[in-house]
Amino acid sequence: MSKKGDSIQIARAYLDKLVLEGRLFGAIKPSSKVTVLGREFETPIMTAALSHLKGGMKGFADGARQAGAICSIGMGDNETMADAISSGASVLKVIKPYEDDAQIYSRIRFAEENGAFALGMDIEHAINNNEDTVMVLGEDVLKVPSFEEMKAYVASTRLPFFFKGAMSVQDAMMAKKAGAAGIILSHHNSIAMWSIPPYAMLAEIRKAVGDDFILISDGGIEDGYDAFKVLAFGADLVTVGRPLMGAYNTEGTEGVRKVLEKMTAELRSAMWHTGAKDVESIDRSAVHEAWWL
Numbered sequence: 001m002s003k004k005g006d007s008i009q010i011a012r013a014y015l016d017k018l019v020l021e022g023r024l025f026g027a028i029k030p031s032s033k034v035t036v037l038g039r040e041f042e043t044p045i046m047t048a049a050l051s052h053l054k055g056g057m058k059g060f061a062d063g064a065r066q067a068g069a070i071c072s073i074g075m076g077d078n079e080t081m082a083d084a085i086s087s088g089a090s091v092l093k094v095i096k097p098y099e100d101d102a103q104i105y106s107r108i109r110f111a112e113e114n115g116a117f118a119l120g121m122d123i124e125h126a127i128n129n130n131e132d133t134v135m136v137l138g139e140d141v142l143k144v145p146s147f148e149e150m151k152a153y154v155a156s157t158r159l160p161f162f163f164k165g166a167m168s169v170q171d172a173m174m175a176k177k178a179g180a181a182g183i184i185l186s187h188h189n190s191i192a193m194w195s196i197p198p199y200a201m202l203a204e205i206r207k208a209v210g211d212d213f214i215l216i217s218d219g220g221i222e223d224g225y226d227a228f229k230v231l232a233f234g235a236d237l238v239t240v241g242r243p244l245m246g247a248y249n250t251e252g253t254e255g256v257r258k259v260l261e262k263m264t265a266e267l268r269s270a271m272w273h274t275g276a277k278d279v280e281s282i283d284r285s286a287v288h289e290a291w292w293l
Ligand SMILES: Cc1cc2nc3c(=O)[nH]c(=O)nc-3n(C[C@H](O)[C@H](O)[C@H](O)COP(=O)(O)O)c2cc1C
Pocket: 048, 049, 050, 051, 052, 073, 074, 075, 076, 094, 122, 164, 186, 187, 188, 189, 218, 219, 220, 221, 239, 240, 241, 242, 243
């Protein structure tokens, strides 16, 4: 049932109005490979930071590894993080903004000592949806960290750090000043009602932060054509959550690999049809708004 103000529905409506301009003549078969923080991946489509996965983290992360994709993981203890890393995947661990800093620093240290690829923090999860209270998860209370706290988290680790939930020029600039490697634009599956689609802010944010700051975007991305549109707007990477969760529940590791590979093939198809030989060449001007839809 549709709910007025649901940010995922708003985001879907936005993506569904975008159509692609064919630039086929002379086009060559494209590559979807990307280099991120010095490592090469088969695809700019990565897993969203998920939690509560029925089959555990290791099998999920292994599906990402097999597809050559980065695997971000969400809430969980250090054992869950170790499970994901043991798959051999490049794991971006997204830590909750716990009120208790000890919870944060224990995960930062564990990630560093156990070979995580990168770290993040989903600040957007701190405030309850439809209430003016902070989130309480079991025994844990979350907070919106201060700028000083953000700087301290980044400075405490040699791992690249991403702040998740930044969707404005103001927040992106604050993340950059705090020393982050990039941001993950997200409203966390509609945690904030009436949110602008994350990717609708990409162009403005890219202009403000420059080219060397990594922009990752999520929000209802369902296939490789959606991924193409979001990359065209200026994202370096996109994340996919719920479609992978469904595939993992029914088909396990194989399901995650298959969905990521299918989406990447669709992305390459969109690239080929629009004359983009690689991810860097995806051109914003090939995406049009269909006023008649
Ligand atoms: C079951 C579930 C658990 C999630 N857990 C986390 C989490 O622990 N940390 C986090 O940063 N985001 C979490 N998310 C949010 C996702 O990372 C993502 O922002 C959101 O689902 C939007 O992407 P999607 O439309 O591709 O699913 C979760 C989402 C779902 C559906």
